[in-house]
Amino acid sequence: MPLKLIESTMINNVISPEYDEDGRVLRRVRSFVRRQGRLTSRQQQALDNMWPKMGLDYQPELSDMEAIFGREAPVVLEIGFGMGASLVTMASQNPEKNFFGIEVHVPGVGACLASAEEENLSNLRVMCHDAIEVLNNMIPNQSLDMVQLFFPDPWHKVRHNKRRIVQPEFAQLIRNKLKTGGAFHMATDWQPYAEHMLEVMSEAKGYSNLSENDDYVPRPDSRPVTKFEMRGQRLGHGVWDLIFERVE
Numbered sequence: 321m322p323l324k325l326i327e328s329t330m331i332n333n334v335i336s337p338e339y340d341e342d343g344r345v346l347r348r349v350r351s352f353v354r355r356q357g358r359l360t361s362r363q364q365q366a367l368d369n370m371w372p373k374m375g376l377d378y379q380p381e382l383s384d385m386e387a388i389f390g391r392e393a394p395v396v397l398e399i400g401f402g403m404g405a406s407l408v409t410m411a412s413q414n415p416e417k418n419f420f421g422i423e424v425h426v427p428g429v430g431a432c433l434a435s436a437e438e439e440n441l442s443n444l445r446v447m448c449h450d451a452i453e454v455l456n457n458m459i460p461n462q463s464l465d466m467v468q469l470f471f472p473d474p475w476h477k478v479r480h481n482k483r484r485i486v487q488p489e490f491a492q493l494i495r496n497k498l499k500t501g502g503a504f505h506m507a508t509d510w511q512p513y514a515e516h517m518l519e520v521m522s523e524a525k526g527y528s529n530l531s532e533n534d535d536y537v538p539r540p541d542s543r544p545v546t547k548f549e550m551r552g553q554r555l556g557h558g559v560w561d562l563i564f565e566r567v568e
């Protein structure tokens with residue numbers, strides 16, 4: 321598929337139109353706002369070369385993880401991977417696992433594919449669509465070993481808090497997709513969001529907090545430190561990691 325077409329398809333399709341019974345367009349609260357953003361030539365080239373190999377188009381039907389990756393292996397899903405820094409590092413460090421990334425920002429998808437090409441990865445697949453729709457319609461229940469949500473948009477203003485992706489319904493959506501014994505790993509540098517995540521997840525049915533004190537865990541070595549986080553560390557900002565296991 322020519323690149324321009326790939327790009328416009330992805331931009332136009334990051335959300336699917338939804339209608340009420342009277343055919344009126346439903347406006348669901350989403351965890352992102354759509355940004356256009358220019359593609360660098362590196363991102364554009366990567367979309368051209370790598371989308372046919374690693375990109376998956378959205379379709380509202382269940383997919384088969386084994387068929388997508390061409391092998392059976394533990395699956396790690398990362399939601400909102402940004403430019404893909406942590407996702408590509410983890411995929412490169414864990415060739416025995418399958419990594420699946422979802423991001424709505426097209427330049428981020430391009431950047432991720434460019435890094436994946438440089439690392440010569442074969443265990444990564446990406447989608448450019450609202451992760452909520454992908455989870456609801458494409459990912460089979462009990463199919464994921466790990467779900468990662470690193471530095472999700474904090475939506476600082478109180479009137480925007482409803483846009484935060486971590487909500488009770490989201491916690492149950494993730495739980496259904498995890499295998500029993502699988503884990504949901506979140507990280508944020510915004511303390512009020514960390515507290516919100518802790519409250520939502522502590523009240524969510526079917527999970528156990530892996531923190532010794534029933535709050536946060538030290539950053540596991542599995543989560544690479546990104547440039548963004550290193551800058552925060554230099555400025556003295558905190559980061560909170562939470563890991564909850566699906567127990568039932």
Ligand SMILES: C[S@@+](CC[C@H](N)C(=O)[O-])C[C@H]1O[C@@H](n2cnc3c(N)ncnc32)[C@H](O)[C@@H]1O
Pocket residue numbers: 351352399400401402403422423424425428449450451452469470471472473474485546548
């Ligand atoms: C603050 S950025 C963090 C990016 C990256 N995880 C990092 O640590 O640098 C949050 C990202 O989540 C993406 N995002 C937000 N809601 C999403 C959704 N429902 N589906 C897919 N991506 C989403 C945004 O486009 C954005 O790139």
